Amino acid sequence: MSRKITRRKFMAGTAAGAAAATFRFPAPAIAQAAPFKLGLLTVKTGPLAQGGIQMEQGIVTFLKEKNYTFAGRKVEFISADTGGNPAGTKTKAQELIERDKVDTIVGPLAAFELLAITDYIAQQKTPCLSLAAAEDMTQRRPNPYFLRASATSSQAMHPMADFAAKELKLKRIITISEDFAFGYEQMGGFQQTFEDNGGRIVNKLWPPIVTPDYTPYLAQIQDVDGVCQGFAGSNPLRFLKQYAAAGLKYPVVTGETGGDDALLRSFGDEAIGLYSCCPYTLDLDTPSNKRFVAAMNKEYSVDPGFYCAGLYVNGMVVEAGLQKTGGKSDDKAELMKAMKAVTLTDTPRGPIKFDHLGNVIGDFYVRHLEKANGKLINKTVKTYHNVSQFWTYDEKKFLEQPVYSRNYPPLKS
């Protein structure tokens, strides 16, 4: 009888082996007085995975630094992959809350993921600290169980527009950003502040999220002083490359996703000169940022960006909140109240506190992309202190106007 390995046997073996190799058993819970359970909703598969994996690195770095102990309580960390779609996020949020009984959720990444679970987390009374920038989550549709220590979509664009108008003295700008809510809200914020300072938005371009070739859009950029781009993910890389290749020389300004420090290793010289405004900057000279960057360099050999730092700061907020309640997390309303009242003076992104809607008030950094010692760096040129989501506008008036959208504010003819 021959012992020939048939194709079928081979395939079955390979599949089984692959399955076994990827199988990661969940770490057994350490038998000890109830640990604090921290759940992470992030995206580890699909097009958003890069940011999602950086999020996990950020929170894990913080947990390691604290030796997985917050306010004397052991922290059990559970990470869940939403797959980057709303239905998946709902299921994974249920998994974390109903099965794993987490005390607090950090994440998710994208606005549509957060919007899919916002009613659910309020109903389940589980605090949620997300990076998702959807404005209305802390504006017109606030959720009492939601905190955002990063920024709303437009929070970095208001100061960027202020800088572009006052310091760069730009007058006419074209905006270009992906055709989805985050893009609209970013560009809307930029337009409002820029035009309030005497500038003028000439045109707004909205390429689809997946646009292999920006040429048709680049061709429309002419007769202006500058360009404001609001791209996210890996799109800023391709956009700036094609922008330079098209011979365009207008200065470019952008927000946190368009000039993130984590993109620096992928940018080429074409990105030199880019101005970006970000709630986190790699070169911030504070003890906690030094510690954070050193840990990231050591553990993952990368310079952290906005996603990592965002989750690291979220971890700090959770820890500080837990310290306020004396390590107690049974009463979620109390825990939430404590976290909302957290004021931190030293985080990797500078001092932070929260407004009554649960959004951060913190520093925003305008950086200029330069080359130093053969390496691209974002050099901070101006810091805007204590920026709120309403910028300098009156909160009531701001909330009365509709949320920034594709057509709001309208173009002035």
Next chain:
Amino acid sequence: MTIRFLALVVAFAALATVPYWMPGVYYINVASQILFYAIFALGLNVLVGYAGLVSLGHAGLFGVAAYAAGYMLQLGFGHPLAILVALVIGVASMAIYAALSLRSTGIGFIMITLALGEILWGLAYRWISLTGGDNGLSLKSRPELFGFSMSDVNTFYYASLVIFMLSLAAMTVFVRSPLGAALMGTRDQPRRMNALGYHVWAIRFYACLFSGLLTSISAILFVYYTQFISPQTLALTASAEVLLMVISGGAGTLLGPIVGATLVVVVKTVVSGFIERWNFLLGAIFVAIVILMPEGLVPGTARLWRLAWRQRERGASVTPGSAEAKP
């Protein structure tokens, strides 16, 4: 026949008691998801399995029904009316789909349904006043059913189960009906059916409507389950996913789509908690299915079972000592 009957009874008993033996609320929710995705897969199977028409745009239909329900509720209409309108709009959209895509079969049909699905996705994305764009629509509540609130996990599960059983029964009746037989005829021998006097186009059209009805039912369950609907639900990947459920389970069988839906949902929700590269695992499983059981899990397993059974019988009938006599 008796074994089959016994298995069905056991399966039904297991399904009916899920809330009692599942280890937690989360898994009951997963079971609910399996049920409504199974209905979706059953709906697609009407076309893929029994009519031989592969649709890559079913997520678009699914989305239309889900958005219709969500939008009606947002306008302040009650649940019964919202559900009814969603069903009507879902089936009506399928009728339009069918009218456009039944002009061809094979690749042509795939491409037309694909295009229609993408159009609906684009509408969901861009018609912001109606759909909320990519911020989606949220549903405030689930309906009450005979005094039971569907917000309760068990109630929702049982409601899904009842609807699932009804859908499965409807499917069984449909397949065994003359219309079902005629539909399979149009799949295998459309010309001959035509020559025999059957109206091939009409038969296919009715099948499409039935498929649209099941799809709409599952979409309504889905939208009540997630209480949220956004354009991602209509994306091409969602259409492909449900098609994979049908094909992996076994197209043209009653149980195949259910097994396929179970496989996909379990890997996507439960297994992904343990395995980081769950996409890879799902891919590997599909490759394995294609190589080992190209007809799908259910018919494939049945084939292997019969093979093993026959060999055992043959082994039993061969008297000892006569083995060498075999060629």
